[in-house]
Amino acid sequence: MELFEKVNIGGLSLANRLVKSATLENTATSDGLPTRQTAHFYKRLARGEPGLIITGYAYVHPSGRSYPFQHGADSDAMIECWRPVVDTVHEHGSRIALQIVHGGRQCRPDRNGQTLLAPSRIPNLVYFSLPRKMTSDEITRTIRDFGEAAGRAREAGFDAVQIHAAHGYLISGFLSPLTNRRRDEWGGDPERRSRFLTEVFRTVRSAVGDDFPVMAKMNIHDFVPFGLTPARSFPLACRLARLGLDALEISGGLLENPLAMSRGGAPSAIINRGKRLPVRAYFSSCLAFMRFFQPFRENYFQEYAARLKPDLPIPLILVGGVRSVHGAEQALLSGAADLVSMARPLVREPDLPKKWREGAADRASCTSCNRCLGEIEQGGRLACYQKTDSRRP
Numbered sequence: 001m002e003l004f005e006k007v008n009i010g011g012l013s014l015a016n017r018l019v020k021s022a023t024l025e026n027t028a029t030s031d032g033l034p035t036r037q038t039a040h041f042y043k044r045l046a047r048g049e050p051g052l053i054i055t056g057y058a059y060v061h062p063s064g065r066s067y068p069f070q071h072g073a074d075s076d077a078m079i080e081c082w083r084p085v086v087d088t089v090h091e092h093g094s095r096i097a098l099q100i101v102h103g104g105r106q107c108r109p110d111r112n113g114q115t116l117l118a119p120s121r122i123p124n125l126v127y128f129s130l131p132r133k134m135t136s137d138e139i140t141r142t143i144r145d146f147g148e149a150a151g152r153a154r155e156a157g158f159d160a161v162q163i164h165a166a167h168g169y170l171i172s173g174f175l176s177p178l179t180n181r182r183r184d185e186w187g188g189d190p191e192r193r194s195r196f197l198t199e200v201f202r203t204v205r206s207a208v209g210d211d212f213p214v215m216a217k218m219n220i221h222d223f224v225p226f227g228l229t230p231a232r233s234f235p236l237a238c239r240l241a242r243l244g245l246d247a248l249e250i251s252g253g254l255l256e257n258p259l260a261m262s263r264g265g266a267p268s269a270i271i272n273r274g275k276r277l278p279v280r281a282y283f284s285s286c287l288a289f290m291r292f293f294q295p296f297r298e299n300y301f302q303e304y305a306a307r308l309k310p311d312l313p314i315p316l317i318l319v320g321g322v323r324s325v326h327g328a329e330q331a332l333l334s335g336a337a338d339l340v341s342m343a344r345p346l347v348r349e350p351d352l353p354k355k356w357r358e359g360a361a362d363r364a365s366c367t368s369c370n371r372c373l374g375e376i377e378q379g380g381r382l383a384c385y386q387k388t389d390s391r392r393p
């Protein structure tokens, strides 16, 4: 299995096995529509010719919006606005999927201006907020929102959708025993905690039809006490595959532990900008702790992928620390993954897939400093903010 060999996801043919993993762009209008900056970002990525590009997470309803310049999939207005972006990507031979999300308890309360919705009232230790427990009606409506958003993605010409069920956002919040303390049909045991995701999947599938690829990104491990672990996530992944999911990207971590998701440097100076001393001390020490116990290494979720893969009958996408041709090919050849995905390296070097294919480079120059993560968290536009003299963490 070679990196630059074709692969098929739910009937969609990809030119190679390299994926651009989702990264929040923060370039939308205040209505969540793509702008010239969005189009520019995707044009540069498409020129690098990865097999598949996954957009940053687009909210399915304004109650699930995390950032003021996040893209939305909540209104039909997005359909015409995304079409030219999608067309540009196609002209370069790549494919593009829209990632859809509801932010749940991880929406920023100050920016969103609405009550935070979550499975249970578990405080958010980053934004110091307390969400409200969703009613059954709100849950049902939100499931419908996911379906409608997916339908819009298909109409806009996207090649696939990816359901964001990772990183502590609403779906992931339902899956995690830490944040889902419900005792009704939406929580109480692993089966009921996974019901929200399976219902979202079924609704999305019926909205887009059987001939349109539906993927998911899901935590294999929350990496927090009482969180989701492989004992529960692996069987769920296999169940989703049996229900008709077309591909699964595995990840880990949540807002309270972001360095599990994007391992590497601790962007404390950026995160602490404008904050008072006790808060700065709190964030600096938390980030230092996370960084120490979760150091960066290449392909850092590969061991989980290798354990899950033999039982998973659909393509597995490995993300997290993919940084070299050799490492990427080793993940494919060892049978741990069917595709490899990169986020930070392609923000820095959108033409990296092409450079790798042509043999002009064999490593990413991204040092995983996480300054991009810090800047978007502060509301900045997605870009590489790596200092020229920064070393690998």
Ligand SMILES: Cc1cc2nc3c(=O)[nH]c(=O)nc-3n(C[C@H](O)[C@H](O)[C@H](O)COP(=O)(O)O)c2cc1C
Binding pocket: 021, 022, 023, 024, 055, 056, 057, 099, 164, 166, 217, 251, 261, 262, 263, 319, 320, 321, 322, 341, 342, 343, 344, 345, 372, 373, 376, 382
């Ligand atoms: C700036 C930034 C924005 C991100 N936005 C998203 C997102 O919108 N959706 C998502 O699923 N993951 C998001 N992630 C996580 C990445 O997709 C990826 O899982 C993680 O960074 C590890 O991959 P990497 O080592 O190739 O960067 C983001 C990461 C960064 C650094």
